[in-house]
Amino acid sequence: MKQHFTPYTFKNLLILALVLVLSACASTKKVTYFQDIPLAGQSQIKEMAQFTEPVIQSDDILTINIFSIDPQSALVINQASSLQTLGANSAANTNQQQIMGFLVDKNGEVEIVGIGKVKLAGLTTYQAKALIREKAETLYNKPSIEVRFANFKVTVLGEVNRPAVYTMPNEKVTFLDALGLAGDLTIFGRRENVILIRDHAGKKEFIRFDLNSTEFLNSPYFYLKQNDVIYIEPNKGKAASLNAARTQTYAIIGSALSVLVVLFSRL
Missing domain, CATH: 3.30.1950.10 (wza like domain)
Incomplete structure (x- = not known):
């Protein structure tokens, strides 16, 4: 039996091909932490961030x-x-x-x-x-x-699995501790450009981290302070996935309109 491809089927196949191409182009290089650690043997970080005790502030x-x-x-x-x-x-x-x-x-x-x-x-x-x-x-x-x-809290927002405000059980909290509580980054999170927002002397500080490198482990901002905010930006894959979903919606609407046009032309 000969199979006929409708415009709707063709558009769905086109969308599927687009998604497969985008998936094939994705590289694990963008989602792996600490890429500068050798694949074999033992490695040590020469310098680690020094922990300084947080000080008490108003509204604590x-x-x-x-x-x-x-x-x-x-x-x-x-x-x-x-x-x-x-x-x-x-x-x-x-x-x-x-x-x-x-x-x-x-x-x-x-x-x-x-x-x-x-x-x-x-x-x-x-x-x-x-x-x-x-x-x-x-x-x-x-x-x-x-x-x-009693209220040592850290906020984690953006492309993580569980964005929320987290109250920490102790004062010695690292950047990785907060990401672990938030369920780690999603596949769409930008690991090379993570933002930390901190209150300092009545002003906001914005610090960027690259989780692909071990360099951030010796940053003075590696240990968090109360009321810190971590924001994970979406990468281009997030936009591509949204565009694919939008394209599929347009395809369905276009197919529906085509069917309506055919029906009205035969009346």
Whole structure:
């Protein structure tokens, strides 16, 4: 039986051929990390980025625990301040996840029941712990202090599998940690031109990374700070896939119009 090719079939075959050509032209060279590492043998990076502890800023939320020989008195302080901050967050936005802790105000201070206001902005958590211990020793016998970030968050946007805002469990977070939480880049992400956006001294910094090279491992921006934003740009393959889908839609519309024209011409 002789098979006839309709215009619709021909257009679909043309689209399929186009997709196959684009796929054949794609190279793994654009999607592989650390391409300058030798394929065989052992290799070491000569220099790695040095980790510097993040400093406390206004609008940070801190977990501050004070322990003493009298646990009941320390418990009252921790609960009172935590519930106070929680209530403020609830009034601001009930749809967001509630974070219990001490809010650093615009003056860089936190208010601790029994101790009063303590200026912590510009300090690391280690330095903040020492300062709070010094003030708490006037009230408690051999107090033990714990200070941690409760909202150390990093935002990952663009061509990743799970774009979102991620709250980190600790302060030592790398660029690769954030990408791992986001499910890695999609096949359409530009690995040679990743953008990091950071707040610094009231201004926005924009830093570009090339994940194809090990050079970014010794960048001072390799370790992330609170409120950093990572943006992954789409590559040309993303545009090509969108164009292919658009072409297919146009082909279907064109075929439908052809059928309508034929039907009306026979009426």
